[in-house]
Amino acid sequence: MSAMPRWVALPVAALVLVSGVVWVQLANGGGTYEPLHPADACAERAVTSRDDGIEGLAERLVLLGIKDAACSLGVSREALTLELAQPGARTDAQIDALHEGLLSAVGRMKKDGSLPRASELVDGALDSANLNGLLERAIRAIPDSVVNTALKTDDVLIRAIDDLDLRALLTNLGNQDDLNQQIEDAVTRAVKDSLTARLRNLL
Amino acid sequence: MAPLLAVTVALVLADSAVVTLALPDILQHLDASVGQVAWVLIAYNLVLGLAAVPAAMGFSRVNTRIFSATGIAVFVGASAVCAMAGSIDVLIVARCVQAIGGALALVGCLEQLVAEHGERRGVATWVTAGVIGTALGPVVGGLLTQAISWQAIFVVQVPFAALAVPAALAVRPARAVPGIAPDRHRPAVRANVTLALLSAALTAALFLLVLLLVQGWGRSPATAAITVSVVPIAALAARPLARLLQPPPGVEIAVGCFLVAGGLLGLALPPSANLAWTIAPQALVGLGLGLTVDRLTFRAMEMRLPRARHAGWTIGARHVGVVLGLAILTPVFTADLQDAQVPAQEAITSLVLDSPLTPQDKIAVAQALGSELTSQQGQVPDLHPAFAELNLDPEERSAAAQLERDLNAQLERAATRAFRDSFLIGAGLALLALLTVIPLRRRRKP
Numbered sequence: 001m002s003a004m005p006r007w008v009a010l011p012v013a014a015l016v017l018v019s020g021v022v023w024v025q026l027a028n029g030g031g032t033y034e035p036l037h038p039a040d041a042c043a044e045r046a047v048t049s050r051d052d053g054i055e056g057l058a059e060r061l062v063l064l065g066i067k068d069a070a071c072s073l074g075v076s077r078e079a080l081t082l083e084l085a086q087p088g089a090r091t092d093a094q095i096d097a098l099h100e101g102l103l104s105a106v107g108r109m110k111k112d113g114s115l116p117r118a119s120e121l122v123d124g125a126l127d128s129a130n131l132n133g134l135l136e137r138a139i140r141a142i143p144d145s146v147v148n149t150a151l152k153t154d155d156v157l158i159r160a161i162d163d164l165d166l167r168a169l170l171t172n173l174g175n176q177d178d179l180n181q182q183i184e185d186a187v188t189r190a191v192k193d194s195l196t197a198r199l200r201n202l203l
Numbered sequence: 204m205a206p207l208l209a210v211t212v213a214l215v216l217a218d219s220a221v222v223t224l225a226l227p228d229i230l231q232h233l234d235a236s237v238g239q240v241a242w243v244l245i246a247y248n249l250v251l252g253l254a255a256v257p258a259a260m261g262f263s264r265v266n267t268r269i270f271s272a273t274g275i276a277v278f279v280g281a282s283a284v285c286a287m288a289g290s291i292d293v294l295i296v297a298r299c300v301q302a303i304g305g306a307l308a309l310v311g312c313l314e315q316l317v318a319e320h321g322e323r324r325g326v327a328t329w330v331t332a333g334v335i336g337t338a339l340g341p342v343v344g345g346l347l348t349q350a351i352s353w354q355a356i357f358v359v360q361v362p363f364a365a366l367a368v369p370a371a372l373a374v375r376p377a378r379a380v381p382g383i384a385p386d387r388h389r390p391a392v393r394a395n396v397t398l399a400l401l402s403a404a405l406t407a408a409l410f411l412l413v414l415l416l417v418q419g420w421g422r423s424p425a426t427a428a429i430t431v432s433v434v435p436i437a438a439l440a441a442r443p444l445a446r447l448l449q450p451p452p453g454v455e456i457a458v459g460c461f462l463v464a465g466g467l468l469g470l471a472l473p474p475s476a477n478l479a480w481t482i483a484p485q486a487l488v489g490l491g492l493g494l495t496v497d498r499l500t501f502r503a504m505e506m507r508l509p510r511a512r513h514a515g516w517t518i519g520a521r522h523v524g525v526v527l528g529l530a531i532l533t534p535v536f537t538a539d540l541q542d543a544q545v546p547a548q549e550a551i552t553s554l555v556l557d558s559p560l561t562p563q564d565k566i567a568v569a570q571a572l573g574s575e576l577t578s579q580q581g582q583v584p585d586l587h588p589a590f591a592e593l594n595l596d597p598e599e600r601s602a603a604a605q606l607e608r609d610l611n612a613q614l615e616r617a618a619t620r621a622f623r624d625s626f627l628i629g630a631g632l633a634l635l636a637l638l639t640v641i642p643l644r645r646r647r648k649p
Contacts, residue, residue, distance in 0.1 A: 018461065021465065028474035030474045035616045
């Protein structure tokens with residue numbers, strides 16, 4: 001049997017070196033070092049917020065609402081967020097999906113018990129509302145049980161969402177003051193309507 | 204005299220890629236577009252590639268000393284103009300003139316090195332100086348750009364090359380070899396084609412890697428220069444390795460092409476943006492470079508006359524190969540970088556939406572990022588200014604700092620992914636070079 005030719009050593013060494021380097025790179029995740037892929041918008045997702053008050057509630061509602069809207073539109077939550085953040089006209093499908101998504105978020109939060117009771121939101125609402133001192137003190141004096149009996153958070157939120165002009169809201173995304181004003185007006189009207197409906201039922 | 208001529212050869216060939224790490228600075232300083240600044244690199248290689256053979260043809264009609272000295276002087280003058288260029292157009296034109304001078308200098312220096320050292324040692328010095336220059340170009344360019352400025356790259360060349368002008372004039376002309384017809388041998392087509400394809404692949408390795416390090420991973424030109432110094436160091440190790448294993452030249456060239464392809468494959472698959480992951484693949488590329496370029500150049504010139512003309516063909520093949528590499532890879536990675544924007548933006552959006560910041564701070568971060576991304580269109584964005592301008596509560600700052608790190612990691616991932624296809628194409632070019640080495644048929648035994 002003839003000995004292996006001497007020149008074979010270099011190709012073999014090269015093969016070992018290249019295989020070794022590529023194997024180590026791949027074994028450490030070389031082929032998958034890519035940007036984070038957006039999660040399936042239709043999959044369940046836990047949503048949390050650093051803020052416990054009204055703003056935290058709004059944040060959780062918006063995150064869940066956008067997720068559900070993205071699911072019904074067949075896009076990722078991130079793609080829809082980026083699209084809505086761009087200036088320009090919104091399609092009816094987007095507005096409808098967002099409306100439905102927000103309503104479904106209220107229903108889900110009510111179901112899992114993460115929707116705060118109305119009394120827990122009163123202080124935050126009064127802090128941001130521009131009421132005269134006497135009226136503000138009077139409202140703060142109302143016992144929590146009375147507030148919770150008179151106002152149901154889900155009812156107020158559903159009325160506020162139905163009342164919101166989402167198309168106008170999305171146009172004002174760049175203007176924080178206008179945005180707050182629109183939401184505040186919608187929530188105030190929703191509280192009034194909810195109380196009126198409650199009184200009507202009692203009578 | 205000979206060391207100065209060898210330094211000139213190294214300088215001319217180093218100039219092929221010396222500005223790679225300086226391109227972002229040139230773009231900013233001369234207010235140029237990405238397309239224009241690419242021509243600083245392309246123009247030199249294209250003109251050098253196209254001028255080499257005509258320069259070699261003209262060589263036989265002119266006095267060697269005058270030819271060499273003129274070429275070096277033109278190269279020096281054009282280098283000085285490059286350093287003083289106030290506009291991108293002037294810089295590109297000066298680079299073209301520099302390449303013409305470089306082509307004359309390369310051909311002239313070859314003959315003068317042979318006159319000084321004899322055929323074998325003279326050619327070996329010329330080839331080795333060229334390989335060292337090619338491998339060290341990006342490293343030296345990056346260090347000078349970081350330490351001084353991009354103009355320093357051209358300024359430092361002037362004294363070295365200027366000293367070579369009197370050196371070229373002082374070399375005694377070689378005695379003519381009697382009985383050899385000037386047009387005796389045809390160009391070594393196969394060796395030159397291999398050289399061209401391999402140069403295209405090596406362009407992918409050096410050009411794309413420094414771009415990935417500086418633009419994609421946000422490293423400084425000096426860090427990138429030190430990182431890519433692995434290639435020339437590994438190239439130096441190739442010759443002792445070949446001496447130890449003594450493969451036939453054909454096998455050595457084929458293995459070199461395979462190593463370059465393997466190194467580029469490794470560069471296409473880094474597991475993270477840690478510089479350490481580029482070292483082993485670069486070492487493969489360097490070994491491949493060391494095993495192939497000088498061997499192929501010798502093969503293309505060996506026993507072929509007139510020597511200058513065959514040297515011209517090798518220079519032409521190498522630099523046309525570089526231009527070919529740039530022409531193939533530039534549109535690919537530019538388009539891939541463009542395509543990487545959407546996944547990167549989605550990843551950033553996902554992280555901002557889920558970040559442990561208060562709703563107000565999330566909105567502030569999103570708005571700052573939005574305006575920063577818009578103002579940095581067309582390049583891998585630097586997100587730090589967006590975070591620096593935020594007015595956050597002290598307890599929010601650590602979460603914001605973590606978010607900034609996470610977002611930068613996503614950008615590094617997106618940039619790395621965007622360069623993958625270009626590195627793979629580079630690997631394909633190296634494999635194509637390997638195919639040209641394989642003999643088409645066996646020689647019949649007599």
